[in-house]
Structure formats: C-alpha cells, structure tokens
Amino acid sequence: MIRNLTLAGALLALLFLVACTNPLKAGQMSDSSVVNFHHQLDQAQYHDIYANASPEFQNASSEKDMTELFTAIHTKLGSVASANRTNVFVNATTRGNFVRTTYDTTFAQGKGVETFTWLLNNDQLALVGYHIESRELLVK
Numbered sequence: 001m002i003r004n005l006t007l008a009g010a011l012l013a014l015l016f017l018v019a020c021t022n023p024l025k026a027g028q029m030s031d032s033s034v035v036n037f038h039h040q041l042d043q044a045q046y047h048d049i050y051a052n053a054s055p056e057f058q059n060a061s062s063e064k065d066m067t068e069l070f071t072a073i074h075t076k077l078g079s080v081a082s083a084n085r086t087n088v089f090v091n092a093t094t095r096g097n098f099v100r101t102t103y104d105t106t107f108a109q110g111k112g113v114e115t116f117t118w119l120l121n122n123d124q125l126a127l128v129g130y131h132i133e134s135r136e137l138l139v140k
Helices: 002-020 023-042 046-052 055-060 063-077 135-139
Strands: 080-093 096-107 110-121 124-133
Touching (some): 023 046, 023 080, 023 096, 023 110, 023 124, 046 063, 046 124, 055 124, 063 110, 063 135, 096 124, 110 135
Antiparallel strands (some): 080 096, 110 124
C-alpha cells in the first residue's frame, strides 16, 4: 500500500512537471518574450534587457559587455524585420524549468540565427542566455 502511494506520488509529481513545462505553451511564451526583446533591441533599451534578465545572465557578462554586443547587433544588422521560431526545447531540472528557443531572424541589413535560453518561473520567462550567429555581424 505504501509502495503504491509512493508510486502514485511520483507519477503525480511527474505530471505536474510535464504540465508546467508544456513545449507549446513554453514556445508561445518565448515568442512573446522575443518580441519584447527585439523591441527593446530596436529602441536601444539595452539596460532594460540586462536589468530584466536573470541573475545567471548578469553574472555571466557585465552590462557594459552586453551593451557593446547589443549595440554591434543593432548597428550592423539594423532593426528586426521578422523572427520565426524553428525550435523549442524544455528542460525541467532541480535548478528550475528552462526553455531554449531558436529563431531565424531577418534584420533590415542581414539575417541571423538567435538562440534564447529562458528560466520559467511563475508563468514568467527571465533571460538566462542569448546567442546569435550571423555572417553579416562578423564581416561588417
């Protein structure tokens, strides 16, 4: 009987984790967060991007370094014209639920593949990581 209760409890906890990390919902949340990120990037609101990011993001790079990166992206590639999500990966860990999404992004002056890593906390996403691959960013 106790073994059945333990198994039932474990299954219930697993179902809770799966429900909290639904890839469809996570992808939609990321889409909304990426639209906001791109708006802030286009408006040169780099401090706001950094200030609203997770402590892990802030500990990985200084605000000065991130401002230089965001400035280079905006200067070399221009404003965002469109971003199409190509992948979503959800990972539930003991450190939290993480969502990694990849976008094919078209800018006014080039293209890039952006990868965002988010920490899901209380139906909110906080930026944990950002990576961009763009030929134009390298050669301009």
